[in-house]
Amino acid sequence: MDQARARYADGSARLSPDQAAVAVSVFGVAVGFELAAEQRRVVERLLTAGHGGDAVIGVAGSGKTSLMEACRIGWDATGPTYAGASLSAIAAQNLQEGSGIPCRTIAAWLQCIHDGAGLAGLDVLVLDEAAMTDDRSMAVLLTEAARTGTKIIAIGDPQQLQAIGPGGGFAEVHRLVSGETLAVDRRQRDxxxxxxxxxxxxxxxxxxxxxxxxxxxxxxxxxxxxxxxxxxxxxxxxxxxxxxxxxxxxxxxxxxxxxxxxxxxxxxxxxxxxxxxxxxxxxxxxxxxxxxxxxxxxxxxxxxxxxxxxxxxxxxxxxxxxxxxxxxxxxxxxxxxxxxxxxxxxxxxxxxxxxxxxxxxxxxxxxxxxxxxxxxxxxxxxxxxxxxxxxxxxxxxxxxxxxxxxxxxxxxxxxxxxxxxxxxxxxxxxxxxxxxxxxxxxxxxxRQDRADAMVSDQFRAAPEPVAPAPQVADEPAYLPKIAPPAPASAVITRVIPSSERRVGGVCLGRVQCGGLLLLPHA
Structure with a gap:
């Protein structure tokens, strides 16, 4: 996990605060509800902090896909190329349909890396359900991302399903970079x-x-x-x-x-x-x-x-x-x-x-x-x-x-x-x-169940985080509401519909792997 520490605040895929704010505003107009305060805070960090490796823990039903759509709007307007990675094909399609981020399986990305194409030409890779990703796969992705300068955004929840094989890497990255946490459950009505x-x-x-x-x-x-x-x-x-x-x-x-x-x-x-x-x-x-x-x-x-x-x-x-x-x-x-x-x-x-x-x-x-x-x-x-x-x-x-x-x-x-x-x-x-x-x-x-932990922690003291943990303010229960019209801005002018979506405003043809283009499903 040394790459996560070394790439902290390295300027990867960094947007300005104004660009991030307009992305959040445009998202609200497009989907009909505003992001909650904690979601806005996470979007602002992911877009503006410029960490080469970042991680977000989100409780079940916290709206992780929604905030990634807001990030995608920001990337569409400003140029970074982006894609997603999930463990299964159906999970990849769910992320793609929910956020507009073209997505493939982790196995497909690992094959790209093995074949030599790797993550070249890709500015941001969103790793979905990252707590289920085994440490070996996580290490390969982080190492390749460091080589190509690709920003990795890992999103998951260590309290949900665990990795098959050695795990704990996602939670460790989150700890090392003092990642954000989405704590409000927006799914359960009861x-x-x-x-x-x-x-x-x-x-x-x-x-x-x-x-x-x-x-x-x-x-x-x-x-x-x-x-x-x-x-x-x-x-x-x-x-x-x-x-x-x-x-x-x-x-x-x-x-x-x-x-x-x-x-x-x-x-x-x-x-x-x-x-x-x-x-x-x-x-x-x-x-x-x-x-x-x-x-x-x-x-x-x-x-x-x-x-x-x-x-x-x-x-x-x-x-x-x-x-x-x-x-x-x-x-x-x-x-x-x-x-x-x-x-x-x-x-x-x-x-x-x-x-x-x-x-x-x-x-x-x-x-x-x-x-x-x-x-x-x-x-x-x-x-x-x-x-x-x-x-x-x-x-x-x-x-x-x-x-x-x-x-x-x-x-x-x-x-x-x-x-x-x-x-x-x-x-x-x-x-x-x-x-x-x-x-x-x-x-x-x-009571017998234990969370995944890094094997390396058995042999050495865990390294210190590179920054203090963010302070999380209490937030009222989530209530969807229609967002007011966003002010006109030269930073973002429109939401890219699914039929026109590109990777960061650039045709996905520039990001190829094994002859296959990272194109959204029809």
Whole structure:
């Protein structure tokens, strides 16, 4: 992490305070609400401080994508080239659609570096969900950025899903450069949930879960089967609010920590719909290892493999993570899926694609009524139904922050309690005792979880930050409002629509990697 310290205040991609202020003003006019005070503070630092490496911690629902759109407006007007990096293709597209920043996967950027093109010609690289980036990948990106003079902006949350492999690098960069923090939750509409999540972040997870329980958000059952049945019952009732399948996908999600539990919930949801006569023509596809997948017209599915069809001129990209509806099954067993995404202006668009039987049997699709918490990272919905067994603290927190209106958690007491405790206390006598014991057992498991830390800290004292930590003032709850018209300015004259977006006002053709241009998706 020496690059982060060495490049502090090196002048990378620095805008003037006036240019940053106008970017914030134009953002408010374009999207219809003003950035909150802490968001403005972060945008001003990212645009004007000129740090070669910077980091922002943002709690779930703090509006990280919004502030990056404001930064993009500033870069568009003043010239720096920019791009984004995310762990998955769907996360990359989410960042691109939400902020206007063209984005690729971290794996693609690492391949660029390996092939020699690297980050040459790129002034700013935004690293999204940076806490999930392993330290080896982080080190490669930081080293290459130092070579090319590219500013790295890492955005993430150490209290959410952790890296697969050695982690802790993002939190260390944030500490070394005394990065900013977005502390206000702007997603949860329920004051009780917001309060509970704020308590969670202090480390008092037991108090936070008890606050959730007081709001009726935690449901204790005796067995794991009972918990899954409870989730499916709630899902079956809640989905009746939505006449359109895509509306249901946008507003309702079922989550579990483990693939096995997500698969059981998917099978149960499909069975409920089949029993209700809601599914049409079906076909059973053989999968590797002797498993099988039955799909029917009307089923909800999740794409599990990237297919970049736009590069071949054969249709829209079908990306790993899309949730879609099966709208046809042909006589040759090809399956047509239809999905819905939002344009940069917030309007919905639908797209379709046919998948061959070979693609499906190779694992390109799975049922999509339920998904893992890891797969839901970056998703915002209206109601989330979460199966808690198997989720550690860093999976549970993103799971219970996905929904704006209500996040519900199911806990199976018998599966959480150790056999000795179960034998000593016997069967719970009533629902109150059942809930208390499920919470107690779950909290005991969560206390064992520890945040990622730098391996190097085991061998030497951690280096001192290069600057004092910023002072964060208390901020009132977020209330969106329409921004007043911005004054005319020669610094920024208009917002660049998605159809015209360039990298820093310069055609993206100047930033190439392996012959591919960093162009936004159509």
């Amino acid at each position: 004051a009780g949930e917001r309060a509970a999540l704020q308590v969670w972040r202090t480390g008092a997870r037991d108090q936070a879960l008890n606050l959730f329980a007081d709001r009726g958000r935690i449901h204790a059952t005796d067995s794991a089967d009972d918990a899954r049945r409870g989730i499916l019952t709630a899902w079956n009732q809640t989905r009746t609010r939505y006449d359109d399948a895509h509306d249901m996908l946008d507003n309702l999600v079922v989550l579990a920590a483990r693939n096995h539990d997500a698969a059981l919930l998917n099978t149960g949801a499909q069975a409920l719909r089949r029993a209700a006569g809601e599914l049409g023509r079906a076909h059973r596809y053989a999968l590797p290892g002797g498993d099988a997948l039955t799909l029917a017209v009307g089923d909800v599915v999740r794409v599990r493999a990237n297919d970049y069809r736009s590069r071949r001129g054969t249709g829209p990209d079908v990306l790993n993570g899309y949730r879609a509806v099966v709208t046809d099954i042909a006589d040759d067993h090809r399956a047509q899926i239809t999905w819905r995404r939002k344009n940069s202006d917030g309007k919905a668009r639908t797209a379709q694609a046919w998948l061959s039987p070979g693609q499906i049997t190779a694992g390109a699709l799975s049922l999509g009524y339920a998904m893992t918490i890891a797969a839901s990272q970056g998703l915002t919905t209206d109601t989330a139904l979460v199966y808690g067994l198997g989720a550690n603290a860093y999976a549970l927190y993103p799971g219970i922050t996905r929904a704006r209106t209500a996040n519900h958690l199911w806990l199976p007491a018998a599966a959480l309690e150790d056999p000795e405790t179960r034998a000593r206390l016997g069967e719970p006598r009533d629902e109150t005792e059942l809930l208390d014991r499920a919470l107690e057992a779950y909290i005991a498991l969560l």
